[in-house]
Structures are given as C-alpha cells and as structure tokens.
Amino acid sequence: MKRILTNCWILGLLLACAPSVWAAEKISIVTTLPDLADIASRIAGDAATVESLARGVEDPHGVPVKPSFIQKLNRAHLLILMGLEYEHSWLPALVDEARNPRIRRGAAGYIDCSVKIAPKEVPGTLSRSEGEVHPAGNPHYNLDPEGGRAIAEAIFEGLARNYPALTPQFEANLKAFLAQLDAKTREWEALSRPLKGLKVVSYHRDIIYFADRYGMEIVGEIELKPGIEPTGGHLVELVGRMKARGVKVVIREPHFSEKVPNQIAAQAGAQVVKLPIMVGGAPEVKTYFDLIEYNLRAMLKAAQAAGVAGKG
Amino acid sequence: MHTRMFACAVLFVVALGGWSQGFAKEIAGSDIEELKKQMAMMEEQLRFLRRKVEQLEARPAVSSDPTKAAPIAAEDKIKRLEEKVDAAVAASRKTFPSQFNPAITLGIDTIGSYRSRNQGFNPGDGSGGRDDGRAFSNRPAGADFNLRSAELFITADVDPFTKAYGVLNASADAAGNDEARLTVEEAAIVTSRLPYNLTVRGGRFFADFGTLAHRHDPELPFVDRPPSLDAFVGGESQTNGVEVSWLAPTPFYLKMTGAVGNKLGGDTRNGVPANQSRPIKGLTYMGRVQTYYDINDDHNIEVGASVAETPNADDASVPPTGKFERRLVGMDFKYRWFPLGRGLRQNLTVAGEVLHDLGEADPVNGGRRVNVLGVPVRQGAWGGYAYAEYRLSKEWRPGFRFDYFQLQSEPLLVTNPGTGLFGSTRNAAGHRTDNRTWSPYLSWYPSEFQRLRLQYNRADRGNANDANEFFLQWTVFLGSHSHGFMERD
Numbered sequence: 001m002k003r004i005l006t007n008c009w010i011l012g013l014l015l016a017c018a019p020s021v022w023a024a025e026k027i028s029i030v031t032t033l034p035d036l037a038d039i040a041s042r043i044a045g046d047a048a049t050v051e052s053l054a055r056g057v058e059d060p061h062g063v064p065v066k067p068s069f070i071q072k073l074n075r076a077h078l079l080i081l082m083g084l085e086y087e088h089s090w091l092p093a094l095v096d097e098a099r100n101p102r103i104r105r106g107a108a109g110y111i112d113c114s115v116k117i118a119p120k121e122v123p124g125t126l127s128r129s130e131g132e133v134h135p136a137g138n139p140h141y142n143l144d145p146e147g148g149r150a151i152a153e154a155i156f157e158g159l160a161r162n163y164p165a166l167t168p169q170f171e172a173n174l175k176a177f178l179a180q181l182d183a184k185t186r187e188w189e190a191l192s193r194p195l196k197g198l199k200v201v202s203y204h205r206d207i208i209y210f211a212d213r214y215g216m217e218i219v220g221e222i223e224l225k226p227g228i229e230p231t232g233g234h235l236v237e238l239v240g241r242m243k244a245r246g247v248k249v250v251i252r253e254p255h256f257s258e259k260v261p262n263q264i265a266a267q268a269g270a271q272v273v274k275l276p277i278m279v280g281g282a283p284e285v286k287t288y289f290d291l292i293e294y295n296l297r298a299m300l301k302a303a304q305a306a307g308v309a310g311k312g
Numbered sequence: 313m314h315t316r317m318f319a320c321a322v323l324f325v326v327a328l329g330g331w332s333q334g335f336a337k338e339i340a341g342s343d344i345e346e347l348k349k350q351m352a353m354m355e356e357q358l359r360f361l362r363r364k365v366e367q368l369e370a371r372p373a374v375s376s377d378p379t380k381a382a383p384i385a386a387e388d389k390i391k392r393l394e395e396k397v398d399a400a401v402a403a404s405r406k407t408f409p410s411q412f413n414p415a416i417t418l419g420i421d422t423i424g425s426y427r428s429r430n431q432g433f434n435p436g437d438g439s440g441g442r443d444d445g446r447a448f449s450n451r452p453a454g455a456d457f458n459l460r461s462a463e464l465f466i467t468a469d470v471d472p473f474t475k476a477y478g479v480l481n482a483s484a485d486a487a488g489n490d491e492a493r494l495t496v497e498e499a500a501i502v503t504s505r506l507p508y509n510l511t512v513r514g515g516r517f518f519a520d521f522g523t524l525a526h527r528h529d530p531e532l533p534f535v536d537r538p539p540s541l542d543a544f545v546g547g548e549s550q551t552n553g554v555e556v557s558w559l560a561p562t563p564f565y566l567k568m569t570g571a572v573g574n575k576l577g578g579d580t581r582n583g584v585p586a587n588q589s590r591p592i593k594g595l596t597y598m599g600r601v602q603t604y605y606d607i608n609d610d611h612n613i614e615v616g617a618s619v620a621e622t623p624n625a626d627d628a629s630v631p632p633t634g635k636f637e638r639r640l641v642g643m644d645f646k647y648r649w650f651p652l653g654r655g656l657r658q659n660l661t662v663a664g665e666v667l668h669d670l671g672e673a674d675p676v677n678g679g680r681r682v683n684v685l686g687v688p689v690r691q692g693a694w695g696g697y698a699y700a701e702y703r704l705s706k707e708w709r710p711g712f713r714f715d716y717f718q719l720q721s722e723p724l725l726v727t728n729p730g731t732g733l734f735g736s737t738r739n740a741a742g743h744r745t746d747n748r749t750w751s752p753y754l755s756w757y758p759s760e761f762q763r764l765r766l767q768y769n770r771a772d773r774g775n776a777n778d779a780n781e782f783f784l785q786w787t788v789f790l791g792s793h794s795h796g797f798m799e800r801d
Contacts, residue, residue, distance in 0.1 A: 055609070057653035064650050065800040066612065067565035067604035074509065074559060089760075097797035099509045099559055128761060128790075228759050229706055255653050 027163065030076040030103075032087045033060055034279040035142045036113065036151060038288045040080055043155045043173045047166055048078075053094075056280020059255040061132070061227065063090045073098035076109070078162060080155060083114030086139035111158030116150035117141050120208050131225025143277060143295070144209035145185045148288055152177050184289055188214075192296050194309040200299075201242060201270075202251040203261060206277055210295065219247045222260055235264055242268035248306035249299070251275045254282070273302035361390055361397075414468030417791040419461070421530040426455040428780040453779075459483070460785075461529050463497070469504070476501045476515075479528065497528065497550065509559035516552045519576060520569045520600045521618045522642045522665050525549035526798060533661075533701060533711065535767040535783040539749050540695035540717035544640060544667045546578020551596065565604040572597050576620045576640070593623040610651045618642040624673070637690075638671030657706050661801065664698030669720055681720055693718040707758065713751040748772040761789045 027048035031037040037052035044050065051072060054063045060082075073079065073094055081087055095104060102109040119137025126135055141147035156174040160167040196215035200207070203222045211218050220241055224234045241247075248270045252261040258272070265272045275295050276282045285294045303309035460483060467477035479498040500515035518526035524538065525545045537547060553573025560566040576596045602616030620640045646663035670692040674681045680688040695717030703709045753767035769781040 055652050059656050062656040064648075064655060065797060066606065067567075067614065068606050068612075070559065070797075071563065071565055074561070093797040093800065096504075097559075099506075099511060101505050104504070128759075132760060255656070257654070257657060 027078065027159075028076050029078045029080060030072050031080040032063075032091060033082060033142070035148075035288050035291065036080045036082065036155070038279050039148065039151050039177070040155050042177045043152060043170055044159055045169060045173050047163070047169065048159075054278070056276060056278040056282075056285065057254050058278075060086060060278060061089055063087070065090050065093055069094050070098050073103060074100050076100060076103055078109045078111055078158060079103035080111045080113065080158065082139050082142065083112035084119055084136045084139035084141075085134045086114075088134075108162055109158075111154060113151045113154040114139065114141070116154045117147060120212070121205070129225075131223070132227030134226075138205065138208050140206040140277065141209045142288075143207060143292070144213045145181060145188065145292055146213065147209055148292070149178060149181055152181070180289070184292070188292060188296055191293075191300070195296070195299055195303060196310055198249060198299070198303055198308060198310070199245055199247045200249045200251055201238065201247050201264070202275075203253055203256040206253065207251060207275070214296070214299075216299075219245050222250075222256075222264065230260060235260070239264050239267045242270060246308075248308045249273060249302045253277050271302045271306040273298050275299070361393060412468070414466045415792040417465040417789055419463040419465065419528070419530040419787065419789050421460045421463070421785065421787045422457065423460050423535065423786075424455070424457045424784045426782045427453045459492070462492070463528055463530060470501070473503060473505050474501055475504050481528075497548070509561060511557045511559075512554065513557070514554040516550065517555065519549040519551045519553075519555065519571050519573060519598050519620075520557065520798070521545065521549040521576065521598060521620060522667075523616065523644045523646060523663065524665070525577065530787050530789075533699065533755075534713055534751060534753055535765055535785045536751075536769070538665075538697035538713065538715045539747060539771075540667060540697050540715050541665075543717045543719070543747075544669050544693075544695050545576060549577050551576055551598070553595075555598075565602075567600075567602050569600040570598070591624075596620055596622045610649060610655075612648050612650070614646045614648075616644045618644070622671075622673070638669070638673040640667065640669050642667045657703065659703045660700070662698070662700045664696060666696040667694070667717075669693045669695070671720075674720055691720075693720045707756055709755040709757070711753050711755070713749075713753070715747075715749040715751070717747050719747070763787045 027044060029037075029040050029044060029048045029050045031040055031050060031052045033054050034052040034056050037050045041048070041050040053069050053072070054060055076098075079095070081091060101107060104110060114136070119139075119141070122137040123130065123133050123135065126133065142151065152174055156170050159170045163170075192214040198216045199219050200211065200216055201220050201222065202218065205218075205221050205223070205226050207216075208218065210216075220238050222230050222235070222238065224230050230238075242264070247268060250261045250265045250268075250270050250272045252258060252272055252274050254274060254276055258274075261272045264270075274282070275298055276285050276291060279285055279288055279291050281291070282294060285291050300309060462482045464480045464482075465477070466480075467475065469475045477498065477500060478496065480494060481497045482492040482494050496516060498515075498517050500513050500517040503510075503512045506512065518528075520526060522541070522545075524532060525541055526549050528548065529537070541547070551571065551573030552575075553571055555569060555571035555573075557567060557569040560568065572595050574590070574595065576598060598618070598620045600616060600618040602614065604612065604614045606612045618641070622638045624637050642665055644663070644665040646661065648662075649660040651658065670690075672681050672688065672690045681691060682688055695715075697713060697715040699711055699713035701709055701711035749772070750770045751767055753765060755763055755765040757763050763785075765783070765785040765787070767783040767785070769779075769783070771779045771781065773779070
C-alpha cells in the first residue's frame with residue numbers, strides 16, 4: 001500500500017511538472033487567426049512553433065469553443081490576437097478555462113496587435129440596437145497591408161518583451177518581412193489603380209480597411225446591422241440603393257451563404273465576388289501576402305466582368 | 313511512512329515555489345507591459361510631433377524674415393501641441409470608480425404556457441421538497457403567462473489571484489401571489505492563478521455535475537429542464553461548498569473535478585435546512601471527469617461521468633434517524649457536427665445523459681424511499697434524456713428531446729380519475745412507475761441576444777395523468793452576455 005501511495009505521489013509530481021518539460025524546446029505561440037500565425041511564424045522564425053485556433057474559412061466572430069483549444073492555450077507561452085473585441089465571443093471563455101497566467105489579459109504573453117493601429121468606425125454611442133458592434137472600432141484591419149505592418153510590429157515587440165535574448169533574431173526577421181511588405185505594397189498600389197472609386201456592397205462590415213486603402217466606396221451591407229441577418233425590407237432598400245448608386249460588385253465572405261448575395265446581385269445587375277477575409281479563406285491563399293494579392297485580383301476580375309474597372 | 317512524508321514535503325515545496333515564482337513573474341510582467349504601453353504611446357506622440365514639425369517647416373513662412381520667424385513659430389506650435397498631448401494623456405489616465413464595475417448581464421425569461429392536465433404528484437411540485445416557482449411542468453392545468461426568471465449575472469476579477477461572480481434571480485413566486493422573489497442562485501469565488509492547472513471555487517455555485525444541471529434556466533437548449541434532471545438532481549445542481557478542478561497536462565482535454573457541499577440541487581432527503589450543520593458524512597461529495605476528442609475538423613465528441621454520494625451516517629441529530637445513504641451517478645455525451653466555414657449556419661448537436669440513483673433516501677420529498685406499500689426500501693432508479701438539435705440557419709434551430717425516468721419512491725397514491733383529487737386511490741398496478749416525455753421544439757434567434765422558442769411536451773406519466781403542454785418562451789439578454797466555457801453550445 002505504501003509503495004502504491006508513493007508511486008501515486010511521484011506520478012502526480014511528474015504530471016504536474018510535465019508542461020514545463022514539454023515546453024522547454026521552442027516558444028509555443030498560439031494565435032487566434034491564421035493571418036497572425038503566418039506573420040508570427042515569419043517574425044519568430046525557427047525559435048517558435050505557431051498554431052492558429054481559427055481556420056481561414058471560419059467566421060472569425062463565431063469560432064466554436066472547443067475543449068481541444070484549452071490544451072493548446074494551456075501550454076502556450078504567447079497568445080497573439082487581433083483585439084478590438086474581434087474574438088470576444090469565444091476567446092475569453094477559452095483563456096479563462098486554460099489556467100495559463102502567462103496569456104491572461106494584461107500578462108506579458110498576451111499580445112494584442114490592435115495597439116498598433118488607429119481603429120476605424122469607433123462607434124460614437126454604444127447600443128445593441130446597432131447590432132453586434134465592436135466598442136473599440138472595426139477589427140478587420142488585417143485586410144489592409146498597413147494593418148499587416150502593425151501586426152508584425154506588435155508581434156515583434158511582444159516577442160522581444162518576452163524573449164529579449166532573441167531580439168536581434170526577431171528584429172532581422174521583422175526587417176525582412178517589412179521589406180517584402182514594402183515591395184508588395186508598391187506592387188499592390190499599382191495593381192489596384194483600376195479599383196479606385198469602385199462602389200461595392202459586402203455581406204458584413206468587414207472590408208472598410210481594404211476599401212479605404214484602395215479607394216473603393218462601400219455603399220452598404222447585406223446584413224441589417226453587424227451580425228444581424230437581413231430582413232426583406234432591408235434587401236429591397238439595398239437593391240434600390242445599389243441601382244441608384246451604380247453598384248456592380250457584391251462581396252461575399254466565404255463563411256456567408258451565397259443565396260442572398262446572388263439574389264441581390266441578380267436584381268441589381270452586379271457581379272458577386274467571393275473574398276476571403278483571412279489566410280486560408282481560399283485554397284490559393286496560403287500566406288498574408290497571398291491574401292492581399294488574391295483579394296485585389298479577385299476584385300479586379302469582378303470589376304472588369306461588371307465593366308466598371310477604371311483605367312488606373 | 314518516511315517515504316510518504318518525504319514525497320509530501322517535495323510536492324509541497326515544488327508547489328509553493330512554483331506558485332510564488334509564477335506570481336512574481338506575472339506581476340513583474342504586467343508592470344513591464346504597462347511601461348511598454350506607455351512608452352509606445354509616447355513614441356506615437358513623438359512621431360506625431362515630428363510629422364507636425366515637418367509640415368510646419370514645409371509651409372512658406374508668413375514673416376518677412378523667414379529664416380528666423382518660421383522656427384520660432386514651429387517651436388511655439390510644438391509647445392502648444394505638447395501641452396495638448398500632455399493634457400490628453402493625463403485625462404486618459406484618470407480613473408473613475410465606475411471603471412471597476414463588474415460585467416453585468418440581465419437575462420429575462422418569460423413564458424406563456426398551456427397544460428391540458430394538472431400534473432399532480434410529481435417531483436418538484438412543492439409537496440415535500442422543491443418549490444422554486446420556476447418548475448413550469450408543475451403548474452396547474454390551464455394557460456398562463458409567467459416571468460420565469462430575471463437573472464442578473466455579475467462577474468469581475470477581485471484581485472490578481474481571484475475572481476468572483478454572482479447570479480441573482482428574481483423569479484415569480486407562485487406561493488406569493490406571483491410577486492417576484494429574489495434568490496441568490498450563485499455567489500462564488502474562483503481562483504485564477506493557482507499552479508499546476510488547479511482551480512478552486514467556493515461559495516454557492518452550480519456544481520459540475522453532468523452537462524445541463526449546472527446551466528441556468530435561460531441557458532438551457534429547451535424551455536423546461538429535462539424532467540429526469542428535475543427528478544434526480546432537483547433542478548439546477550446548486551450547492552454550498554467548495555470545488556477543486558484540475559486540467560490534466562495531457563495532449564488531449566481531460567478535466568477532473570471534486571467537490572463537497574451541503575447538498576446537490578433540490579435535494580431534501582435528510583431534512584436538514586441548507587444553513588444548518590450536519591455530520592461530515594451528511595455532506596454530499598461530488599466528482600466528475602470529462603474528456604473531449606476531435607474526430608476531425610468538423611466532428612467532435614465529448615463524454616463525461618459524474619457522481620454525487622451522500623454517505624449520511626447514523627446520527628440522532630438528523631431527523632429522521634438512521635442510515636440514510638444516496639448515490640447518484642451520471643454518464644453524459646455530446647456529439648457535434650460543426651462544419652468549418654458554415655458551422656454558424658448549419659450544425660448538429662446530439663447529446664444525452666443517463667442517470668442512476670441508488671439509495672434509501674427520497675431526494676424529492678425527503679424521508680425514506682418507500683415502495684408502493686409504504687415500506688422503506690433501498691432501491692435504484694434509472695433516468696435520463698437525449699436530444700438532437702439541428703441548426704438550419706443562423707436563426708432557426710429545430711430539435712427533439714426524449715426524457716425518461718423512474719420514480720425513486722413508489723407513489724402510494726395517485727389521482728382518482730373519478731374525483732380528480734389527489735391521494736384518493738392506491739396505485740393498483742403496484743409496480744414501478746415510469747415517466748416519459750416527448751418534446752419537439754423550435755428556436756428562433758433574431759440575434760445573439762434574443763430568442764423565441766416554441767415547445768410541445770407529451771408527457772406519459774406513470775404516477776399521474778398524461779398531459780399535453782405547450783410553451784412559448786421569449787428570452788433576452790441585456791449587457792455583456794459573454795458565455796462561459798461551461799455554457800458553450
């Protein structure tokens with residue numbers, strides 16, 4: 001009996017110490033979204049393993065609260081998130097249950113990338129009558145290359161704060177990423193010229209940063225309010241507005257059904273374009289650079305098909 | 313003995329060391345992050361000022377002597393901007409007492425219902441046990457509208473080591489002319505920084521027993537609580553006690569929970585009021601283990617087992633005297649199909665729970681468990697429910713539930729079909745009585761914060777008249793309404 005008890009104590013001790021032993025090799029980074037994972041893996045390089053909780057085709061506002069995420073968060077050294085309440089419906093419950101003080105809000109391992117951006121569409125007044133609004137502003141800043149820059153800088157600072165000895169390595173990786181981003185940004189600016197002034201309608205209010213960057217005008221959304229499904233009256237009004245304003249492109253994000261976008265596009269004589277809002281949202285979109293480029297090319301193709309692409 | 317003592321000592325030292333170091337690191341890390349944030353803000357301000365300087369320098373000077381006047385104007389401008397920035401930063405750093413207010417959610421749950429028959433003798437009818445005014449299946453025959461609950465959920469961090477939450481419920485009290493009665497459903501303190509994946513919860517809380525017993529009424533996937541849970545647990549799994557849970561450091565999800573409390577749910581078997589002491593063996597000891605497995609990205613399954621044991625030793629102070637043991641065991645499962653990309657608009661949940669109650673105590677009416685002849689017995693009873701819910705779209709979710717349970721005590725008396733009065737006829741069959749309920753339902757979610765639900769119950773009751781029940785439930789949530797991990801779909 002005594003031996004059994006002793007063995008139980010030793011087993012308990014081993015299990016209790018196990019996380020630190022397993023995690024000794026590399027920095028374990030968990031990100032909420034795949035865009036963050038892609039950029040974090042570039043900045044951290046070989047020093048870290050990076051895993052995203054959400055997949056690119058999912059609705060980032062409604063990722064299921066899977067218990068398997070708990071284990072990942074429990075072992076994570078760093079948690080990287082978009083912030084601005086983007087992940088509010090699922091991340092707080094997971095972090096709370098993960099029992100990992102390193103990644104709790106306010107801890108050193110909690111890296112909120114939104115601290116580096118100037119949010120758009122910060123609501124003047126907060127009311128649920130405006131739908132599922134984000135009190136701190138629109139969180140879809142990853143669709144703007146400048147948002148990508150902010151994400152990279154925030155990740156670098158988070159890594160350097162937690163692992164100062166590796167700062168030179170992270171800094172070199174950051175510089176390489178930003179250099180590539182700068183080069184791509186110039187390419188995308190040239191590529192996007194025909195999109196300037198293009199009027200669009202999207203399903204959800206998630207392309208404001210993308211549209212602003214490349215000079216497009218958002219005329220409306222299919223959703224009645226953010227997160228609220230459209231009513232018949234709203235769709236009638238939207239189609240009327242599309243006709244009046246000459247909107248010829250309807251953007252559908254991959255996690256929304258195609259039925260309503262197709263209907264209103266048919267009524268307004270517009271083209272529907274499926275636009276991923278995260279890395280992995282389309283099979284071709286494997287990196288953050290792919291995401292911006294894919295979206296620009298998809299928009300160009302739709303605008304050309306609708307006969308509304310500018311000359312650039 | 314020495315080996316055991318040594319192992320204890322090692323474990324204690326490791327635990328203490330790990331904990332204290334963890335605290336120190338976290339606090340230091342938090343301070344450093346705050347400083348970093350402040351530095352980042354200052355850098356932003358400097359960048360802003362630099363841009364302003366550049367803009368000012370680029371402007372043509374108004375003065376007749378541009379070589380002198382422009383720098384002076386720029387410096388003056390910078391100074392004024394610095395003052396503005398300093399004022400703005402100072403203002404942003406002011407704190408107000410209201411900033412520390414906890415997150416608050418108010419859930420309003422109102423129900424219109426119609427019952428074809430009075431359910432009569434039934435678990436939770438208030439005849440000897442629970443009467444919380446919210447057990448809708450126990451209301452008299454006929455139609456009515458009722459505010460089932462107005463639940464105020466409050467939560468906040470207490471300090472770096474603990475958080476706390478409370479759930480106050482103002483429910484309609486049938487016994488009090490339908491005036492609202494305020495009850496504290498939960499008021500608990502929860503640790504947030506214990507080492508080794510441990511969490512301790514203490515106070516009044518809904519114990520981690522099964523999958524639905526710890527959910528508040530507005531959070532249930534149906535209008536009413538499954539009748540088997542009402543019969544075996546007595547509504548919610550409320551207890552006053554302390555609970556320790558441990559997340560195993562395994563590659564897969566494995567969580568174990570142990571708790572001790574005065575009771576479980578609406579248990580009234582030993583006749584001791586909740587606020588009075590009882591022998592150690594008169595407390596209820598609870599345990600649960602649960603695990604989860606991702607079959608693939610779209611399919612997953614969760615299983616768990618729970619037990620609640622009340623040894624209840626001989627003690628003359630506990631009326632009635634004598635050994636009075638009870639053991640409740642539950643096994644639960646949940647299968648979920650949640651396809652990536654369209655899971656919020658189309659998914660399927662199939663879940664259920666099997667319960668077995670064994671003992672000598674009648675958890676509903678108090679006192680001993682008796683057979684049809686009124687003779688005390690030690691016997692088991694089975695119960696459980698299963699349901700399937702399919703999400704057709706973001707807004708519509710139809711579902712179906714089946715519930716079955718046996719009574720822990722044989723009913724001595726049932727309704728006389730002739731007079732309609734209770735207790736006038738002995739159960740002529742003399743065998744165990746079963747209760748079955750079939751419940752199709754349909755939920756409509758106009759938004760995340762509002763839900764309407766229609767439900768029909770066909771109750772085939774061995775101990776009372778069969779009944780048809782119709783419910784229309786309208787539920788809204790005001791405030792933050794953030795789902796906890798335990799309340800996940």
